[in-house]
Amino acid sequence: MSRRHVIVDGYNLLHAHPAYASAVDSDIDGARARLVADLAGFAQGGPRTIVVFDGGANPDSDGSPHHVGGLTVIFSPHQTSADQVIEGLARRFRQRGEPTLVVTSDTATRQTVVGGTVSILSSARFAAEMAAEAAGRVEAARAPRTVPLSRRIAPDVSDSLARWARGGGPESR
Numbered sequence: 001m002s003r004r005h006v007i008v009d010g011y012n013l014l015h016a017h018p019a020y021a022s023a024v025d026s027d028i029d030g031a032r033a034r035l036v037a038d039l040a041g042f043a044q045g046g047p048r049t050i051v052v053f054d055g056g057a058n059p060d061s062d063g064s065p066h067h068v069g070g071l072t073v074i075f076s077p078h079q080t081s082a083d084q085v086i087e088g089l090a091r092r093f094r095q096r097g098e099p100t101l102v103v104t105s106d107t108a109t110r111q112t113v114v115g116g117t118v119s120i121l122s123s124a125r126f127a128a129e130m131a132a133e134a135a136g137r138v139e140a141a142r143a144p145r146t147v148p149l150s151r152r153i154a155p156d157v158s159d160s161l162a163r164w165a166r167g168g169g170p171e172s173r
Contacts, residue, residue: 007050063077103121
């Protein structure tokens with residue numbers, strides 16, 4: 001199934017991913033910013049990705065979406081949990097028949113959202129896949145880029161080399 005949407009339980013993923021979990025207690029804002037940046041990279045050119053964080057305890061949180069590149073960031077509105085927002089988004093996408101992946105390890109949310117065009121993936125598994133994808137991008141960036149010889153040398157030199165390879169000398173045509 002090709003995914004059109006990915007909905008991520010933000011704080012759940014923060015605690016499941018070792019790169020962020022170690023920073024959560026000492027610098028939650030920094031860990032959250034790193035996660036948002038990484039998810040924005042994941043969303044670039046891929047499925048519509050939405051990360052939802054709990055904002056229900058904040059009386060100023062109105063649930064407005066914020067956009068970071070191809071990523072949508074939502075803090076749940078006051079007195080509403082992130083799980084409720086995730087469940088509502090999954091329900092809406094399922095009703096439209098749009099393939100959606102929900103990333104969470106919350107058992108109740110997983111049981112509520114799964115079905116129809118909505119599938120689930122644990123936060124730990126998604127974190128591992130993100131890490132593997134990032135490692136692959138780093139490795140690809142390090143790999144030497146091969147450019148065919150014909151594009152690295154001048155056309156007249158290429159013609160001369162071709163004549164030599166056929167047994168002709170530098171002067172023959």
